[in-house]
Amino acid sequence: MTPDIAEHLTRVAPLLAAFHAACSAMNVAAGGYAWRGRRRGEALAWLGAAIVFLGLAVGAWAGRPPQLPAMAKAGIDAVLGPATLFLGSLALLTVLYLGRRFFTAPPVGLAALNASLLLFGLSLADPVFASLVAKPDHVPIVGMIYLLGFVTWIAAYQAVENDRRTAAGRGPVEKTYAEKVLVWPDLVYIELIAMVLVSALLIAWSLLLAAPLEQPAHPSVTPNPSKAPWYFLGLQELLLYADAWYVGFVVPCLILFGLIALPYLDVNPKGNGYYTIDAQRRKYLVFMFGFLMLWVLPILVGTFLRGPNWSFFGLYEPRDPQKMAMHVNVTLSEYFWEWGLGRPRPEVDPHAGAWLRMGQAMWREMPGLAVLAAYFVALPLLLRRTLFKTARLAMGRCRYWIAMGLLLLMLTLPLKMLLRWTLHLSYIVSMPEFLLNF
């Protein structure tokens, strides 16, 4: 064990002891609750988990915080990468979605929480991991992961319950709470308690964690890496797959426009005012894909896993400032002319007039332009008669084309990622003469 690891361990030992003890207490509470509800088997399971966490707490208290074996850490880091993370998360979310009836059962949810807390606690004993998650500006993002997981779960839990009731011909649960109550005292007191709790949390958090302050601003000393504020890090991460004009400007505008347009594009009157998935399956999938996979996940990658030179680092991998990944990326027109037809790409005469240059560049990029035309025009025309036939009829022409445009534009991002990872394709249309790469 190197000295700095030993030092780290002594420093985090009390904290880890408290963490594991808290996890243990949570399981004791869950066990007691299950026991009272006469679910004896479940109660024993939580008691077992409580004992495991207690053991970890004692180990940490004795100055020997249990940690993941080096093999496991190396294995996790070896598997982690932008592509595996994206595809793995997508696969996981798909499994969770398809098996939602199983995964929303409270014991399954608690078991998943236990597993993640165990992994988190064991990982905290690693100095690299600890420095990642304990960085003051990163702490709220760790909190967000758990909060987001919890609310998504409890929303799905209610949706599954409501969908089951609807299938049985009964109304959603919310309907059974339709009776009117007075705002004073019922709501006012909830608000008061919420305010007290949030204030307490905020004050405790502020006492424990100092706001960061680095060296004074210096225009000629560029930090490596320079990161945007965390909520824009997803966009910065996506800059790897598309140019700044698209990711930095067009995509944010599209997100805003798409969100604003949502209530006017959605013509389904069902699912108004209660949790449901079955009444709005397609929309649920599109929204959750966009939010979780294209907004939240890139934020997490950009925050936790990008280091110097915007290189990708594992969760336990020291940030080596020399690490630099070199990729040779190829444009579609290079594939087409040089690999496909075996001849040089047509050239653009730099001295020609603007219109002529534009024409020449378009001729060179013809394959990419054809692909885009097929994607944005032919595909919606085709879908209109096949997969989305009923949707098209319900929505009318105007809504259909706006919704399709937004959907297809959104899907350009994952498609470009896939093309990059598989074919090393940089651009579908590349006209550097006009600063236009896509």
Add this chain to the structure above:
Amino acid sequence: MPLWDRIRRSQVWKSIFRHPPPVDRPNRVKVVLTNLILHLHPVAMPKHGLRLRFTWCMGGITFFLFLVEVVTGVLLMFYYRPTIQWAYHDMLALRDVVSYGILREVHRWGAHAMVITAMLHMLRVFLTGSYKPPREFNWVIGVLLLALTLLLSFTGYLLPWDQLSMWAVTVGSNMVGAAPLVGHEGPASWVTDQSDLRYVLLGARSVGEEALLRFYVLHCVALPLLAAFLMALHFWRIRKDGGISGPL
């Protein structure tokens, strides 16, 4: 007579609260109707709207965090000067001179939290389908509020004037400089680096004292006023759209 009752019967108390304590039904209705703050609420509401698992209390928490930001922000303005000479220095002073100073901390962590709760509030409104008629327009106002929350956070990020803040804003504003048409590095650009959107935002070609002043004014005056106005509209519309959504 206990002191508490005596206060309640005093002329001063009665001049402020014009009805007996809200312990019975008529007065519980009255308290909501006659109090400016409380009358943001309806008098009665369906019980499902009280359940934490329905709203997650996220909209309310977001609003409370906004109030926290306003209060701590005003207090910070007493200590902070938005100039290159003083900005960083004032941060150091806040950290090193003020005892038990957690003003900056509460403001910063509150801001992070507000971004998160606003996003989660949007998620819950989506998942309960509460944006559907008649609440479409309130969803639109909500989207604008989310954008404003991000902008408030972004403009505030620059103010400490340390390496972290300056370069984060540089990264962000460079993206704006690459916008099509209106950015000087964007496709089909018809502006120069002295007339593009980034220049409008920063007041210069790079992040410097002009940008600091601009961000300060936006952060402390323009954006909060706009956000407060939109929040008033948001709450008004909740009432006018028939209160908290629920199954028909």
